[in-house]
Amino acid sequence: MQAIAVENSNNKKLGGMSTTYASLQTCPKDCPFLKSKSCYAMMGPCAVTKDRIGAKRANSKLSIAKQEARAIDTLSGRWPLRIHTIGDCSTAAAARTVAKAAKRFMAKHNEAAYTYTHAWRTVPRSAWGKVSVLASCETVTEVRAAKAKGYAATLVLEKFASDSVHFVNGVRVMPCLKQTGRSRSCLDCGLCMKEASLKKAGLTIGFKVHGPSVKAAMMLAAKNPVPKTPKASTTL
Numbered sequence: 001m002q003a004i005a006v007e008n009s010n011n012k013k014l015g016g017m018s019t020t021y022a023s024l025q026t027c028p029k030d031c032p033f034l035k036s037k038s039c040y041a042m043m044g045p046c047a048v049t050k051d052r053i054g055a056k057r058a059n060s061k062l063s064i065a066k067q068e069a070r071a072i073d074t075l076s077g078r079w080p081l082r083i084h085t086i087g088d089c090s091t092a093a094a095a096r097t098v099a100k101a102a103k104r105f106m107a108k109h110n111e112a113a114y115t116y117t118h119a120w121r122t123v124p125r126s127a128w129g130k131v132s133v134l135a136s137c138e139t140v141t142e143v144r145a146a147k148a149k150g151y152a153a154t155l156v157l158e159k160f161a162s163d164s165v166h167f168v169n170g171v172r173v174m175p176c177l178k179q180t181g182r183s184r185s186c187l188d189c190g191l192c193m194k195e196a197s198l199k200k201a202g203l204t205i206g207f208k209v210h211g212p213s214v215k216a217a218m219m220l221a222a223k224n225p226v227p228k229t230p231k232a233s234t235t236l
């Protein structure tokens, strides 16, 4: 099994939502967290699940998405669904497959389904249908590119300049309410389930880097080089 769904998960951040986990084989190869081995799925309780669903034999992304869709169909639909605590859909066909299952899920009790994706460059927003999907970005240039493709976005930062809404190089950032202690869980907060409202308000969700943070911080620093200050002139 390379994809599973968990009803009413005991993941503290999610606060009792349901969720899915898919093998890291589903992630786009150019995901910077995957490449730098700094994905949060590589440590803590997530790593145990990652190893459990990580098959030695590579299966196609579509066949894993089909497994995930079947797993979503087993959920009662009584709690919102966070798709991909681990994993992604990095082809349009995979995203459409999971999105169709999410649509069936949402029809049960009118609960939301939402996710994040590093595959926003290649998977059209339309493939996700009614799922609230946020493009995972590490630079403001990427946030602008994702928005141009019709996505709302998230931006990973080394630290927050403020716990309230603030601008990062022209991008209006709302720091994650759980990370800033303003919400007990994603279930209580729910902002990421409201892609349309985020777009309307021009808001990008900010995340402080998590996971193997030293590696992740190094990856972020490499992607966001500090501009060199010109040397002081010695000529008058």
Ligand code: SF4
Binding pocket: 175, 176, 177, 178, 179, 183, 185, 186, 187, 189, 190, 191, 192, 193, 205
């Ligand atoms: S902003 Fe809200 S919904 Fe989004 S990750 Fe943070 S706590 Fe969860």
